[in-house]
Amino acid sequence: xxxxxxxxxxxxxxxxxxxxxxxxxxxxxxxxxxxxxxxxxxxxxxxxxxxxxxxxxxxxxxxxxxxxxxxxxxxxxxxxxxxxxxxxxxxxxxxxxxxxxxxxxxxxxxxxxxxxxxxxxxxxxxxxxxxxxxxxxxxxxxxxxxxxxxxxxxxxxxxxxxxxxxxxxxxxxxxxxxxxxxxxxxxxxxxxxxxxxxxxxxxxxxxxxxxxxxxxxxxxx
Ligand SMILES: Nc1ncnc2c1ncn2[C@@H]1O[C@H](COP(=O)(O)OP(=O)(O)OP(=O)(O)O)[C@@H](O)[C@H]1O
Ligand SMILES: [Mg+2]
Numbered sequence: 714x715x716x717x718x719x720x721x722x723x724x725x726x727x728x729x730x731x732x733x734x735x736x737x738x739x740x741x742x743x744x745x746x747x748x749x750x751x752x753x754x755x756x757x758x759x760x761x762x763x764x765x766x767x768x769x770x771x772x773x774x775x776x777x778x779x780x781x782x783x784x785x786x787x788x789x790x791x792x793x794x795x796x797x798x799x800x801x802x803x804x805x806x807x808x809x810x811x812x813x814x815x816x817x818x819x820x821x822x823x824x825x826x827x828x829x830x831x832x833x834x835x836x837x838x839x840x841x842x843x844x845x846x847x848x849x850x851x852x853x854x855x856x857x858x859x860x861x862x863x864x865x866x867x868x869x870x871x872x873x874x875x876x877x878x879x880x881x882x883x884x885x886x887x888x889x890x891x892x893x894x895x896x897x898x899x900x901x902x903x904x905x906x907x908x909x910x911x912x913x914x915x916x917x918x919x920x921x922x923x924x925x926x927x928x929x930x931x932x933x934x
Contacts, residue, residue: 716843720903721809722852723751725924726820729857730890731879732868733909734916735818738857741917745924746814754808757818758796762803765796772796773876784877786832790839793824798846806849821847822854822896827878830892831885853927855920856897857909861886864909 725742727735739755746753759769772792776783784792797820808815821843829836861883868879897904905923909916 716840716850718844718848718850720850720852721815723809723812723814724805724849724851724853725814725816725927726822726851726854727816727818727857728820728822728826728854728893729909730826730859730861730864730886730893732864732866732871733857733859734867734913735857737913738855738907738917738920739816739818741921742816742855742924745921746816746928749928752811752813754804754813754815755818756800756804756815758800758820758823759793760796761800761805761817765799765803768792768796768799773878775875775877775880786828786834789832790824790828790834790842793828794842794846797821797824801847801849817851820851820854822856822893825896826889826892830888831881833888850903852903853924854897854904855907855923856893856904857907857916857920858890858894858897859909861890 727739727742729735736757743753743755758765759772760766771779772784772789805815805817824839824843825836828834829839865883865886869875894906897906905927907916907919907923911919
C-alpha cells in the first residue's frame, strides 16, 4: 500500500532491522547535508521529545522490569503512535517549517514492519493511525537491508542486554525484514534500498550517493 500523504522534501528517514547500521549511517548523511550548507536536525523513534522518550522506555524495557504483565501488541502499536504524534508536532514539523532538514532514525515505516509485519496487526489500522496522527511522509527513506543473523550479531556486540523488541525470535525479524522490503518495492520513488551487509565505509558511501542524487533531482529514482 502506498500512502497518498504529503512527502516532505527536507525529511529523510532511515529504516531497517536491528543492527542494520541506521544510527551509524546517520552521521554520514548529516555531514553530506551540512556540506551543502543546510541546517540539520537529527532525531529518532520511538522518542525524539522528552515525553516520547518516556514512551520509548515503556516500549523497549523488558516486560518484567516495568510491570508484571506483558505489553499487548495493540498497546505497543498505540504507544509508538502516541510517541510519533508528539514527535511530529513538537520537533519534526517546527524544524521543517523553519527550513531545516530532518533526519529521523526510524519513522512510520517501522510501525508497518514491526507492529504490522512482526506482530501481525491490521495494516489498515496502521494506515489510519498514520493518516490521523502523523499526516506526512519523508521525501526520502533509506532502507538498510541486511541478513537478520548479521544484524543480530552486530546489535548484540553493542548492547549490555537485549531490549524488549531485540529479545524477539528470528521468525519475528524475518517478517519485519520482509515487510520493509515489500514497502520499499511498492514505493521506489521514496525508498532507496541499501545493501547494509557491506563494510561500513561502503554503506556510508552508498547512503551519501542516494542523498546527493535526491538533493540533485528531488527524487530517488
Ligand atoms: N556495515 C557495517 N559493517 C559492520 N558493522 C557495522 C556496520 N554498520 C554498523 N556496524 C556496527 O554494528 C553495530 C550496530 O550498528 P547501529 O547501532 O548503527 O545499528 P542500528 O541499525 O542503529 O541498530 P538498532 O536498530 O538496534 O538501533 C554497531 O556496533 C556498529 O558499529
Ligand atoms: Mg540504532
